[in-house]
Amino acid sequence: MRNPPATLTDIARLAGVSKMTVSKVLNNQPGVSRETYKQVMEIAQRLNYTPHYAARKLAGGKTNIVGMVVPSMESSFVSEVVHGAGKALEEAGLDLLLFTDHLNYPQERMFSVSRGLADGLLLVIPRSLERYDHPQLRAQLPIVVVEPLNQKGSLPVVCAENYLSSRKVVEHLLALGHHRIGMIGGNPKVKSSHLRLQGYRDALSAAGLPVNEQLIRPGDFTQMRGFAAANELLNLKEPPSAIFAANDVAAFGAYDAIKNHGLRIPEDLSVVGFDDIFQAAQVFPPLTTVHQPAFEMGTAGTRLLLSMIQGLEPAVNHLELPTELVIRASTGPYRGPQTV
Amino acid sequence: MRNPPATLTDIARLAGVSKMTVSKVLNNQPGVSRETYKQVMEIAQRLNYTPHYAARKLAGGKTNIVGMVVPSMESSFVSEVVHGAGKALEEAGLDLLLFTDHLNYPQERMFSVSRGLADGLLLVIPRSLERYDHPQLRAQLPIVVVEPLNQKGSLPVVCAENYLSSRKVVEHLLALGHHRIGMIGGNPKVKSSHLRLQGYRDALSAAGLPVNEQLIRPGDFTQMRGFAAANELLNLKEPPSAIFAANDVAAFGAYDAIKNHGLRIPEDLSVVGFDDIFQAAQVFPPLTTVHQPAFEMGTAGTRLLLSMIQGLEPAVNHLELPTELVIRASTGPYRGPQTV
DNA sequence: TTGTATGCGTTATCAT
DNA sequence: ATGATAACGCATACAA
Numbered sequence: 001m002r003n004p005p006a007t008l009t010d011i012a013r014l015a016g017v018s019k020m021t022v023s024k025v026l027n028n029q030p031g032v033s034r035e036t037y038k039q040v041m042e043i044a045q046r047l048n049y050t051p052h053y054a055a056r057k058l059a060g061g062k063t064n065i066v067g068m069v070v071p072s073m074e075s076s077f078v079s080e081v082v083h084g085a086g087k088a089l090e091e092a093g094l095d096l097l098l099f100t101d102h103l104n105y106p107q108e109r110m111f112s113v114s115r116g117l118a119d120g121l122l123l124v125i126p127r128s129l130e131r132y133d134h135p136q137l138r139a140q141l142p143i144v145v146v147e148p149l150n151q152k153g154s155l156p157v158v159c160a161e162n163y164l165s166s167r168k169v170v171e172h173l174l175a176l177g178h179h180r181i182g183m184i185g186g187n188p189k190v191k192s193s194h195l196r197l198q199g200y201r202d203a204l205s206a207a208g209l210p211v212n213e214q215l216i217r218p219g220d221f222t223q224m225r226g227f228a229a230a231n232e233l234l235n236l237k238e239p240p241s242a243i244f245a246a247n248d249v250a251a252f253g254a255y256d257a258i259k260n261h262g263l264r265i266p267e268d269l270s271v272v273g274f275d276d277i278f279q280a281a282q283v284f285p286p287l288t289t290v291h292q293p294a295f296e297m298g299t300a301g302t303r304l305l306l307s308m309i310q311g312l313e314p315a316v317n318h319l320e321l322p323t324e325l326v327i328r329a330s331t332g333p334y335r336g337p338q339t340v
Numbered sequence: 341m342r343n344p345p346a347t348l349t350d351i352a353r354l355a356g357v358s359k360m361t362v363s364k365v366l367n368n369q370p371g372v373s374r375e376t377y378k379q380v381m382e383i384a385q386r387l388n389y390t391p392h393y394a395a396r397k398l399a400g401g402k403t404n405i406v407g408m409v410v411p412s413m414e415s416s417f418v419s420e421v422v423h424g425a426g427k428a429l430e431e432a433g434l435d436l437l438l439f440t441d442h443l444n445y446p447q448e449r450m451f452s453v454s455r456g457l458a459d460g461l462l463l464v465i466p467r468s469l470e471r472y473d474h475p476q477l478r479a480q481l482p483i484v485v486v487e488p489l490n491q492k493g494s495l496p497v498v499c500a501e502n503y504l505s506s507r508k509v510v511e512h513l514l515a516l517g518h519h520r521i522g523m524i525g526g527n528p529k530v531k532s533s534h535l536r537l538q539g540y541r542d543a544l545s546a547a548g549l550p551v552n553e554q555l556i557r558p559g560d561f562t563q564m565r566g567f568a569a570a571n572e573l574l575n576l577k578e579p580p581s582a583i584f585a586a587n588d589v590a591a592f593g594a595y596d597a598i599k600n601h602g603l604r605i606p607e608d609l610s611v612v613g614f615d616d617i618f619q620a621a622q623v624f625p626p627l628t629t630v631h632q633p634a635f636e637m638g639t640a641g642t643r644l645l646l647s648m649i650q651g652l653e654p655a656v657n658h659l660e661l662p663t664e665l666v667i668r669a670s671t672g673p674y675r676g677p678q679t680v
Numbered sequence: 681t682t683g684t685a686t687g688c689g690t691t692a693t694c695a696t
Numbered sequence: 697a698t699g700a701t702a703a704c705g706c707a708t709a710c711a712a
Contacts, residue, residue, distance in 0.1 A: 005455065005480060007689055018699045023691065031697060050448050053456030054403075055689030057394035058704045065437070065453065073426060079419075086413060086440055093446075095453060096438045097405070100430055108390050113405065113435060115345065116393035116705090117457055140345060347705055358683045363707065371681060395705030398688045456689090 006047035014043050026051070057117060066305060067097045067118035069110055069132070071125070076278040077294045081124050081146055084298020092306055094119075107131075115140050120309045122146060122301055123155070142308035146301040148275070148292050149192045156314040158301040158321065162192040165290045165323040166199025167206075169244055169272050172288075172325060174207050177334030178242040178270060182233040184226055184254065185219040186246030186274075193219075196246050196274065215240055219250050226253025234261050241269060241334050248273035248280045248289055251330075255283065266332030276326055285329035293321045346387035354383050366391070397457065406645060407437045407458035409450055409472070411465065416618040417634045421464050421486055424638020432646055434459075447471075455480050460649045462486060462641055463495070482648035486641040488615070488632050489532045496654040498641040498661065502532045505630045505663040506539025507546075509584055509612050512628075512665060514547050517674030518582040518610060522573040524566055524594060525559040526586030526614075533559075536586045536614065555580055559590050566593025574601050581609060581674050588613035588620045588629055591670075595623065606672030616666055625669035633661045 008026075012019045017036055024032050025040040026049075032040075057063050068085060070078045082098075089096055097118050099110045111134070114121045120142040123132050133153045137143065145157045173181050183200050186193030201211050214236060217229035226245055233240055234257060243258075245251035251273030255265065263269050265285055273280060273289035280287040300319060308314055348366075352359045357376060364372050365380040366389075372380075397403050408425060410418045422438075429436055437458050439450045451474065454461045460482040463472050473493045477483065485497045513521050523540050526533030541551050554576060557569035566585055573580055574597060583598075585591035591613030595605065603609050605625055613620060613629035620627040640659060648654055 008691095009689080019690080020692095020700080021698060024698090027691090033697060036697085050452035050455070052398070052689050053453050054394040054397035055456065055704090056691075058392070058398055058706090059689075059691040060704070061691060063453070063457070065457070073423060083413060086438075090440055090442060090445075095450075096440075098426075098436045098438055100426055100436075102430055105430075106433075109404075109433075110435075112390035113393050113403070115390070116395065117403070117405070348707095349705080359706080360684080360708095361682060364682090367707090373681060376681085392705050395688090396707080398690090398704090399706040399708080400688070401707060 005052075006044075006049045007052070010047060011040060011043050011049060014047070015040050054117075062119050062309075063117060064094045065097050065118045066094055066302070066309075067099060067110070067114040067121045069099045069101050069121065069123050069125070071101055073100065077148065077275070077292060078124055080294035081298035081301075084295035084300075085122060085146075085302040086298075087295075088299040088302035088306070092302075094306070101125075111137050120144070120305045122305055124298075124301075142305055144301045144305040144308070144314075146297050148297075149190045152191060156304060156308075156317050156319075158297050158304065158319045159192075160292050160297065160323050161320045162195035163199045163202075165274070165325070166196040166244075167203040168323075168325050169274070169290060170200050170203035171207075172327065173242045173244065173270060173272065173331065174203070174209075176242075176270065176331060178240075179209055179334070180212070180215065180238065180240040180242070182215045182217065182230075182240035182243040184217050184229040184233075184243065184245040184250050186250070187220045188218065190221075193246055200244060219246055221247050221250060223249050223253040223256075226250030227257050228253070230254035230257035231260075234258065234263075238337075241337075242271070242331070243269065244272045246274055248275045248277045248287060251287055251289070252279070252283060265330050267335065270331040270334075272331060280326075281328065288328045288331040289326055291324045291326045293323060296321050345392070346384075346389045347392070350387060351380060351383050351389060354387070355380050394457075402459050402649075403457060404434045405437050405458045406434055406642070406649075407439060407450070407454040407461045409439045409441050409461065409463050409465070411441055413440065417488065417615070417632060418464055420634035421638035421641075424635035424640075425462060425642040426638075427635075428639040428642035428646070432642075434646070441465075451477050460484070460645045462645055464638075464641075482645055484641045484645040484648065484654075486637050488637075489530045492531060496644060496648070496657050496659075498637050498644065498659045499532075500632050500637065500663050501660045502535035503539045503542075505614070505665070506536040506584075507543040508663075508665050509614070509630060510540050510543035511547075512667065513582045513584065513610060513612065513671065514543070514549075516582075516610065516671060518580075519549055519674070520552070520555065520578065520580040520582070522555045522557065522570075522580035522583040524557050524569040524573075524583065524585040524590050526590070527560045528558065530561075533586055540584060559586055561587050561590060563589050563593040563596075566590030567597050568593070570594035570597035571600075574598065574603075578677075581677075582611070582671070583609065584612045586614055588615045588617045588627060591627055591629070592619070592623060605670050607675065610671040610674075612671060620666075621668065628668045628671040629666055631664045631666045633663060636661050 008019045008022045011022045022040050025037050053063050123145045125147050143155050145155045204211050217232050219225050219229050243254050258269050273287050276289045276291035280289045348359045348362045351362045362380050365377050393403050463485045465487050483495050485495045544551050557572050559565050559569050583594050598609050613627050616629045616631035620629045
């Protein structure tokens with residue numbers, strides 16, 4: 001066997017046909033006689049031919065590779081999405097080109113590589129969607145976004161049900177007998193924050209309960225602000241018997257505040273979070289929270305992308321996947337008014 | 341902005357120079373006057389130019405992408421190696437093309453894509469190295485192997501110290517007062533099995549103890565065989581007071597056998613494994629074992645690969661990284677002869 | 681310092 | 697059913 005890999009030309013020469021015919025054979029295209037087909041295949045095999053993907057892509061073909069942009073792989077959300085996408089890709093026989101978009105990663109590099117080497121792009125971005133919503137790129141390459149925050153944008157997005165999940169949380173607390181339920185909001189710049197808040201409001205209203213604005217405290221998804229907001233709630237004349245934080249991290253802040261007040265979870269106060277990050281199961285007491293279907297978001301996003309690569313218009317522009325309320329030890333039955 | 345992305349030709353036309361000059365400017369090559377440089381850069385920026393990587397690769401350039409072949413990402417060993425590699429790549433500004441080489445994944449596809457799209461290939465293969473040791477591919481692309489089994493082959497390999505690790509294990513048991521130490525071997529087809537066994541022998545000899553061949557039982561890395569081997573050891577007239585299994589899974593088999601005999605770990609019998617797979621910390625009692633430096637193997641392998649991509653000969657053809665003995669609850673002091 | 685010519689391996693278009 | 701030709705976008709070698 002020679003050093004330089006065999007090319008279409010090599011096969012064509014040996015088979016006594018044109019490159020074009022060889023190309024057709026190798027791509028299972030119609031318009032080739034059984035005989036030449038067989039002969040070409042044989043020679044290709046003997047020469048151990050494999051196509052050169054750069055050349056193929058350059059000439060307008062597909063590579064069967066999809067690019068995937070993620071922030072650091074450390075996050076459990078991200079790594080689950082990657083797994084999910086990996087499964088969908090595996091089934092379809094595609095491979096994965098992974099961009100870890102850390103700070104000061106040259107963004108144009110990612111665009112450039114994707115356009116040149118991949119057939120489509122999956123954006124997994126917990127935050128800052130605008131940063132990626134680039135009209136030029138969209139015109140050149142099918143793109144799908146997977147993200148947990150229900151951000152708006154012109155790209156097809158796969159996310160999780162925020163509104164309904166939030167209602168489920170409040171209904172869970174109501175079922176436990178809580179009627180004064182505090183809410184720590186999320187970053188108001190993000191759509192999911194509003195959805196989660198609206199779910200809270202509507203669940204209360206649906207239960208015939210008033211919505212007490214004093215019990216609603218603004219937040220920003222940080223633990224520090226969660227701590228402060230919980231303190232505000234605990235210092236009310238009539239503090240709540242349960243607190244729903246718009247994300248787990250803020251809930252951890254609430255944990256701190258509650259413990260600082262000498263109160264116990266869930267005996268004195270129930271707490272619920274949102275996201276089900278890894279630490280949610282590790283803290284004490286383990287946090288009741290809403291599990292984001294990261295794996296499924298990965299598979300769903302990938303399948304949507306694959307269909308777009310096939311040339312189909314995206315079936316949906318906004319896909320919301322159902323979540324699951326994970327009931328752990330931070331929520332318990334209402335035990336009467338608090339004495340602070 | 342036009343729909344089709346800007347190319348070198350576009351820039352050249354607008355700048356009134358040749359493609360070649362533009363190429364030089366964009367690649368920071370010498371031989372361009374400051375003026376034309378500035379002008380070209382300006383236009384490139386205005387046109388939002390990004391290079392087409394397929395074209396670049398086809399023309400002999402680099403893509404700054406390295407391919408990585410892994411079996412399913414489920415294994416903690418693999419995912420740690422991926423993280424380690426990711427870090428090294430991130431530092432160097434490269435990206436990762438990931439192949440999940442599941443059963444019936446067309447292997448030629450992976451070769452083909454790598455050759456065409458990547459600058460180098462990192463093989464992470466817990467088993468069956470021969471399957472990948474393909475002379476043709478090696479000639480076309482720098483390749484480095486990361487694997488835990490010390491397999492032999494013509495490719496540069498990064499693995500872990502097996503011999504010394506094994507000695508450390510036995511020394512740990514000796515320090516606890518054990519002198520009859522049973523050994524459950526690994527798959528004899530694999531070099532690491534022999535190294536681990538040799539470490540066992542030499543550690544005993546170095547301590548002035550005889551090597552009792554009865555205490556050495558063949559194994560094959562499976563839990564079932566570990567179970568059987570441990571039974572053989574326990575049924576000896578003079579059973580050992582400690583068992584060293586050549587891998588964690590076999591150690592779990594030994595756990596079963598020991599418990600079946602009504603013995604306790606570590607009170608009646610100490611057990612040590614090898615690998616530190618995820619479950620090692622989950623079983624009861626948590627298993628003392630040798631931790632494979634997966635993350636470091638990933639970074640080291642990547643760095644070696646990067647140097648080869650630079651055109652350097654591999655500094656070493658076989659890199660062994662130190663391991664760490666993780667002492668958990670499955671080993672304890674010797675408490676006198678066993679009564680079975 | 682700058683430009684020209686050529687080729688990388690494949691696919692698309694259009695002809696035969 | 698098969699083939700000739702051009703084109704994809706870039707880099708290399710060499711010439712001016």
